[in-house]
Amino acid sequence: MRFRCVDTSGGALQFSPKRTCNIIVATAVLHNICIDNKVPDPVGRAVINDGNDNVYRGTLNDGTENMDSEDKKAFEVNARVFSGGLSKEQVIDYYNKWDDYEAHLQPGRYNGPAYAAEAVDRSFPSNKDTIEILDVAAGTGLVGEELVKKGFKRFHALDPSENMLRKARMKNIYEKFFCEFLSVEPSPNISNGTYPCVVCSGGFGSGHIPSDGLLEMIRITKPGGMIIIVMREEYLNIPEYCNSLEPLMKKYEKEGLWVCVEKSIVHKYFCDKTGIIFRFQVNQNSQ
Numbered sequence: 001m002r003f004r005c006v007d008t009s010g011g012a013l014q015f016s017p018k019r020t021c022n023i024i025v026a027t028a029v030l031h032n033i034c035i036d037n038k039v040p041d042p043v044g045r046a047v048i049n050d051g052n053d054n055v056y057r058g059t060l061n062d063g064t065e066n067m068d069s070e071d072k073k074a075f076e077v078n079a080r081v082f083s084g085g086l087s088k089e090q091v092i093d094y095y096n097k098w099d100d101y102e103a104h105l106q107p108g109r110y111n112g113p114a115y116a117a118e119a120v121d122r123s124f125p126s127n128k129d130t131i132e133i134l135d136v137a138a139g140t141g142l143v144g145e146e147l148v149k150k151g152f153k154r155f156h157a158l159d160p161s162e163n164m165l166r167k168a169r170m171k172n173i174y175e176k177f178f179c180e181f182l183s184v185e186p187s188p189n190i191s192n193g194t195y196p197c198v199v200c201s202g203g204f205g206s207g208h209i210p211s212d213g214l215l216e217m218i219r220i221t222k223p224g225g226m227i228i229i230v231m232r233e234e235y236l237n238i239p240e241y242c243n244s245l246e247p248l249m250k251k252y253e254k255e256g257l258w259v260c261v262e263k264s265i266v267h268k269y270f271c272d273k274t275g276i277i278f279r280f281q282v283n284q285n286s287q
């Protein structure tokens with residue numbers, strides 16, 4: 001909670017009505033300044049159950065007011081695994097038990113996989129049947145399915161959730177599976193410069209791929225190859241990423257590891273939330 005003086009958790013404003021109104025207006029102005037400057041919400045803010053079901057809970061329910069009940073349910077189920085405070089084991093356990101993943105994150109409601117496939121398509125307009133693509137945080141294989149629609153044929157999947165990968169396996173479109181986390185630690189199963197294309201949709205968020213996992217993506221991509229990241233835009237500002245994800249992207253560009261060839265905002269990435277697409281080309285001499 002940023003301004004507890006106007007929240008029941010902070011008590012009540014015991015001033016004249018005029019002064020109280022001035023304080024409330026000042027908090028609103030300060031709050032907007034924080035939003036404009038992308039100042040993240042304070043970590044560990046109090047969430048008070050005051051009997052109001054619509055209490056503001058940041059990324060957990062921001063924007064759900066006008067959703068229909070199915071969208072709202074899917075949004076909240078998804079928010080539980082992205083809301084922070086879960087260990088990586090708890091995140092995987094959540095995905096392992098999330099049996100309705102594809103019903104909740106169906107196309108139209110969650111468009112990350114379609115955006116990711118379009119971005120791969122922009123990067124590789126020809127030779128689609130031979131390009132080997134690593135789908136990082138592949139989950140149940142929604143990105144693979146969208147890539148097939150675009151004419152791509154060769155995919156490998158990496159994801160730490162065995163149950164999500166089991167569903168991806170059943171689609172018979174992936175050739176190889178790596179049941180592992182992506183992190184800064186080099187995967188012993190993937191050599192340097194293996195893939196001409198590495199794609200990731202929905203893998204970045206609280207408790208998911210750490211910022212320095214970018215370095216591992218660069219390591220396993222062929223010099224000259226492409227890395228495509230599609231994620232919810234507002235996650236750039238979560239405490240885990242706000243001082244590291246974009247700063248590291250820029251740092252690696254300065255160090256000559258890759259070049260950002262696209263950074264674009266897309267609408268309706270997930271429900272009414274905007275997404276962001278990054279496309280990076282790994283430099284020839286990156287290894």
Ligand SMILES: C[S@@+](CC[C@H](N)C(=O)[O-])C[C@H]1O[C@@H](n2cnc3c(N)ncnc32)[C@H](O)[C@@H]1O
Pocket residue numbers: 091092095105112113136137138139140141142143158159160161164180181182183200201202203207208209210
């Ligand atoms: C929202 S799902 C996205 C799945 C799929 N890409 C899609 O768009 O439907 C996030 C996935 O990230 C995976 N994940 C979480 N942490 C990860 C990590 N450190 N490395 C790779 N995958 C991770 C989860 O197991 C889960 O399958």
